[in-house]
Amino acid sequence: MTATIKEFLLPAIPSKHRSAAGTGQKPARRGGYPVTTLHEHLATWAATASERQPVADTIAAIATAAAQLATVIAQGPLAGDLGRVLGASNDGDGQKALDVYANTLFTDHLRVAPVAAVVSEESNDIIALDPAGAVVVAMDPLDGSNNIDFNAPMGTVFSLLPAVAGDAKASFLTQGSNQLAAGFVLYGPHTALVLTLKDGVDIFTLDPAKGIFVLTRSRIQIIPAQRIYAINGSNARHWPLAVRAFVEECIAGSDGPRGVDYNTRWLGAVVSETFRVLLNGGIYLYPGDKRPGYHRGRLRLLYEANPIALLIEQAGGTATDGYSRILDLKPRDLHEHAPLIFGSTDKVTRVMELYAESVPQAGQRPLFAVRGLFKS
Template identity: 50%
Template sequence: MSSASLEIGSSLDACLAQAVAADGTLADVAKVIAACAAAAIAVSEVIGRGALAGDLAAQGEQNSDGDVQKFLDVLAHERFTEALRGAPVAEVASEEAEGVMLLNAGAPLAVAIDPLDGSSNIGVNMAVGTIFGIRPTASSPENPLGSFTGPGTLQLAAGFVTYGPATSFVLTLGDGTQIYTLDREQRSFRLTHPRIEVVAAAKEYAINASNARHWDTPVKAFIEDCLRGAEGPLDKDFNMRWLGSLVADAQRVLLRGGVFLYPGDNRKGYAQGRLRLLYEAAPIAMLMEQAGAGAIDGERRILDIGATGIHERVPLIFGSMDDVACVAKYYGGRNAAAGRSPLFGQRGLMRG
């Protein structure tokens, strides 16, 4: 969907129709996006009622990740699954399901989705979201996971929804990244940001600093140098932001720049971080790259990584291109100035 001719205020439906008129191969993808938008509006209305809608943070069973599902996790999963069942979707890989869900046999598309990102924020009225990536169907009896094991470059579209003070629908069809905002009176998403261009560098980073003692040396050294500010080798003062919701942090990066880090660390079960490749990292990476930003696992481009299972984890670092490249230097051990302070009790990357 070329952003050059998109008009601010246009409905998502109108923009999708325009994209299909320019490229008929997007017709099925547009139907899936419309289904996701409809489900997002329904979920947004429930979230908007807060405690008036009941205890949205009430705990239930465990999901595929072993985390305890909250009422809103289940509701979002059901709303999106129901919507996708009415779209040309053959298979769905959801965080809330153990295996691949079969919807419409023979349909051309597959969807990887995290129906509700940021579950820990539900009970405290902070931002949560939905993340999805759309891929061509490629499964077979010999390879039942075929639709989901290819690299992120196979994604035809990706998006996320942020349920915050306003509900935003962030979308790419492979030609730029746009943001649509929910018009609550009209119950439709309207274009507010036709083409996002992430600044090359900024003075913000996002990381869960409570895990500092578990980080590997490259991450410790990078954050140490951020904390040293203008007196350190990065030559500028930083602010730290951490919202506990991937979509909220991603939207901030899209609009203000900076870098987000969720690395692997030394805790049991955290060697590859906690974010899932298929329905978190890959869609976010596509959106970032289409906005001129970068996304890596520390050394590899996220979109080049193929999954071996639908719930596979991956370290994720994304944001302004220069900032992501800077982090990559720490992983490569090429930043001779890194880690000279004893702040974390670690020797620098390039010091014996």
């Protein structure tokens, strides 16, 4: 940490607060009909097995912190200079005031949950919490912090794993398929918590007036055959040939091998891209490329690629690094990078086919050739 929250943002977290997961009171009502709160959803799920309760309690703590963070984000400049750079960050973009605040906020709430340790994008080392905790949490407290000053989407990504007694690092350095639960919070026009308990994907929407999350979509399934792809096109010259070939197929539209016209999207935060894919299908690509330091992409395997991959698979999609299933990969380092390609299975499968074929011809096609379409 390079500074304390009190120096530049809001007062400390109150010692007593109402959980954003819900209060256990009568169900909220919408349009005269009862609705399910996150608290009720977690309680019902945890009641079937005692080992589920630590997971439920941890997600409730994350939801409470997320509701508080949503309030700060909604205030924008009224809450202070949220985009102020305080120091260096692991991603090279600089650690911003809101990054620090979010990291402290979530960590403080997890201290009162059954959490043994936390790995955060904002901290180089493991943060030890309750030695008797049954779970560990890997998280990116604030994805998309470069969007702070532009009033664009941001989010929080989290992954829950079983704690290995006496070996916190081993708890984290395991395959993503071992996750107990995963999700993200998207701070946009409304605040949405997207959650999987490894039994489908559900979406909860924050009621800001009551400070509770309410179930608004259940059993999300990715729509197949949607004509949307998301990638940062400014890096086209650095992409591997397989990605170049796939994007060229999309750009060629109805005149190309795919035979249909495509739209492209790029929102600048992987949580917002994931939300769009879950609800509207398509494919997202952040491959490794030839830029220095980007050989394995930019996203982190442990607390970005893994939770997103679990959500995508639970919604009927596919997530890969180009060659392998993301959830089969075992991180060697807490902050290890991984290429991430996810979305509708038909499109992801096509990208994997191109990786397998190496597509040497892609680099010679007019769109990506040295003296091609993008060369003046």
